[in-house]
Amino acid sequence: MDAIYFDLDGTLTDPKLGITRSIQYALQKLDHHTIPTADELTWCIGPPLRASFVQLLGGDHAADRAVALYRERFSDIGLYENGVYDGISEVLTSLCASGHRLFVATSKAHVFADRIIDHFGLRSHFERVFGAELDGTRADKSHLLEYALKETSVDPAKTLMIGDRSHDMVGAKNNGMKGIGVLYGYGSRDELLEAGAHHICATPGAILGCIT
Template identity: 40%
Template sequence: MKKTILFDLDGTLTDSQEGILKSIKFALEHFGYDVPDEETLQLFLGPPLVDAFQEHCGMTFEQAEETYFKFRERYGTIGKFENQVYPNIVDLLAKCKTEQYTIAVATAKPEHYAKDILDHFELTPYFDVIVGANYESGLLHKKEILEKALKLCGNPLTDENGRRLAFMVGDRKYDVEAANELGCISIGVTYGYGTEAELKEADAEYICDDVDEIADVLDLEEMMVRR
């Protein structure tokens, strides 16, 4: 049976921190809000930004939404390309393609930005499915996004022996929690924006410190299936 592997984008495939944080600061400064310290700003990397503005800046929903739209002004033109692909990601994607995985992106970033970034870095050909957030339709949170991506991939989550066939790779607790809820094998990565402690608390089944370790996990799981 065909296996599925889903990747988060920010902090997993690409290091997008520079563009996101510059665009957050741009939006906050435009409306006269205090810019949080760097440690707090790291918490904006992963969750929906409307949620993060409310949680970390004390905004109402309406204020957070207004700030988010201002963020998009800069991010949509400049910030999305202040970004770089992590080392060895292309090799990992090529390996998954060769081994005939169905490969998907499942990101809380707006889908059109995700597609622009993947096109920019010439990664799009590796992916069978790309699903991101859609603010207008209300598709915002990781579980819903992952659920849609799995449906579009069209593969079973388990084989006839109950072995799981879908992997989710991500750097934040939101990725791990969604994967666990939906029956995927969760792989947390520490080279992105989450910490090992956060990933452990979310019950990641595997924690990888670099991209090569993700490939090792896939090889290990393949060996276990063949036993």
Template identity: 35%
Template sequence: MPAPLVLLDLDGTLVDSAPGITACVAAAYRSVGLPAPDAATLRSFVGPGIWESLRRHGVPEELVPDVVAAYRERYAATGRHDATVFDGIPALLGDLRAAGIRLLVATAKPEAFAVPICGDLGLTPLLDGIFGTSLDESTSKAQVVARALASAPDHDPATTLMVGDREHDVHGAGEHGVGCIGVTWGYAAPGELAAAGALEVVGTADALRAALLARLGADAVV
């Protein structure tokens, strides 16, 4: 029987990356002469891809490439370092692996950033793989999920789950028949995860551990 598989979002699920992302988005807007968005709008940029977010918030199409370039330059230099691991996550990942669960990051963040961030924050040794988008974000969350699943060709859909903090995590996993457990310590609006169809929504790392072990039938770990 193949080992259970959990796909994990990165921003807002494993890592609090909002300070670095929002500061870089605000600076990128100003670099092309646009006023920086308000705090709530900036927060909505955490999770989805930057191209998608800029278009959703009405940045003129002709300015989008310049805003993205400014964002990428600042994020690579400073923003990616302004991130911390959420409380309880390293212990959670260690417990899940001890229970025989395979762990793969599947993020809408470009893989070129996701891999070094996981390394810098000490998460890489606790993971079995890290999958993200291309720098131009031409790959969707669902396509990232597909790549992650393909890396574990023996996975059983009945013992495969996604964990994420935004609706696109739920939808991206759902396109491949994978259910998603939502977490409330990320960046979703109130009710967003339930409305998207999350299997359940949990508020602590301990609650997430219990939910995953129960749903995957894995051995309990104290």
């Protein structure tokens, strides 16, 4: 493979605390009638944030306000309630040494994704970080990957998308890419296979065995 795109949340780093606490913060500020636990909010890790709030709030009437409140906490605190998965740095180092071009492709706003990549010392592995705009532009993984492929001038047939949720696999398939699903994040084996994953990896180290 010439180029490999990695999802961020649930693939490179485990963002559970930061994301779920920031969602809870937004719901509390909105005086929402019930505040889900962190475990009840793990389904929100990966998909576009606004769409998750629409589902949580039962409509889009307050979704934009919820996103703004979420970012109020996430931009200063939640961003760093996060950690790189064990083994990821070694995988990235090995792939770079083998001559692969590596990129990040996340539905998270790129202004936050860039800060996370820098904070955890991952910048040297990646040519570029692709993420959504703050207004939601390119939050959809299919649109994001279409844009990223054009920007990097790579052949989709020689490109991989690695991620933990169905959105990553669907985005890959819609752009003529192969998808590798990882199970150490927040998606299930069934979710990933049904979305078109070509390989499933239980650990970061297993990724290397799926790349030629």
